[in-house]
């Protein structure tokens with residue numbers, strides 16, 4: 001199917017050609033005809049599926065044919081998003097697609113002066129893309145009214161709830177006119193999200209699910225390295241050094257300080273990188289994102305919240321430097337790569353403290369994540385400072401022998417493995433029972449590297 005078959009107006013088709021879309025993505029193919037019939041829609045889709053165009057294009061088409069004229073300080077479409085980055089990104093899409101029409105779009109979000117935003121709303125807009133807090137602010141200041149709303153879009157609903165926006169959303173809903181078309185998008189549909197969707201959508205709404213929940217896009221290769229917390233930065237650097245094809249890399253950190261630390265370590269190692277998180281100013285975040293998009297920096301380190309707004313094409317690799325607490329977050333993270341049919345790779349670092357998170361992710365994925373190349377771990381071990389190398393462990397072990405209980409001393413002597421080569425065990429052997437592994441020469445070193453033991 002191509003866009004011509006979707007009954008969109010010429011100015012929209014021209015804009016689609018200009019942005020370079022040759023054919024609709026599955027969600028666009030399914031959602032556009034439903035929305036053009038003025039039905040409500042519940043879309044279950046991850047970022048990267050083309051969901052923005054799936055709702056923006058039919059809304060623009062309907063705005064063009066409805067012929068209603070925007071009133072001052074009013075908007076005809078309201079798109080609610082949880083973060084400023086996402087709001088900017090969606091507003092950009094509306095502007096791109098409406099380039100050859102007279103449709104006017106505005107974008108409002110917190111953390112910046114509201115003066116230019118109020119000015120943009122003065123004569124009314126056709127599409128208002130907003131974050132909930134700033135919208136309520138400007139409504140309270142009577143800079144915008146929702147009484148003319150024809151279309152209401154709640155995007156990234158699960159994230160909205162995660163971020164505690166439920167009360168703001170309910171407040172905004174109470175201000176919307178009863179007669180309107182509703183669009184609800186969420187990557188996951190736990191029961192509280194289903195309840196919210198039902199409270200917004202009209203009874204005959206349609207549901208479209210493009211990628212089943214927890215099924216990652218097929219073109220993403222996933223793997224996990226079991227590595228100690230302290231060795232994660234060494235592993236990241238090593239992987240980046242030996243894989244030049246990792247050219248546009250997004251690294252996820254659980255904390256803001258962690259993100260700063262990772263970025264600093266990489267920069268010191270000569271790998272161009274920047275960190276984005278909530279403590280960075282909007283300008284700094286935009287600058288880092290811009291540099292990443294234009295490939296002036298190779299690595300962008302982000303926290304989950306800051307990353308919500310990231311829409312960068314061709315991300316080659318996603319690193320889960322820290323595993324996320326929720327499997328849903330894992331899905332969102334890895335969905336940043338392998339977009340628009342391109343191949344991507346998601347690499348997770350799992351420290352012993354994160355086993356629980358890994359298990360939850362694997363359960364949700366219904367598969368065990370394959371392990372990364374163990375020879376890289378060996379290389380890192382070799383590069384560790386002398387005192388932390390396994391020989392020292394052996395020395396400590398022999399010292400400890402002095403305190404062995406008489407019972408233990410009676411046991412038959414084990415083969416001396418002191419000078420055995422370390423970590424020579426091939427990958428298939430990794431599947432052996434724990435007991436066997438424990439007795440294997442050098443296995444303690446491997447466990448130590450993984451951070452299983454101090």
Ligand code: AMP
Nearest residue numbers: 021023024025047048049050051052340
């Ligand atoms: P979204 O899921 O809306 O965030 O879109 C993800 C990416 O896919 C964005 O970079 C879009 O520009 C791109 N995209 C959306 N629709 C299409 C399409 N039909 N063909 C190619 N790329 C698309």
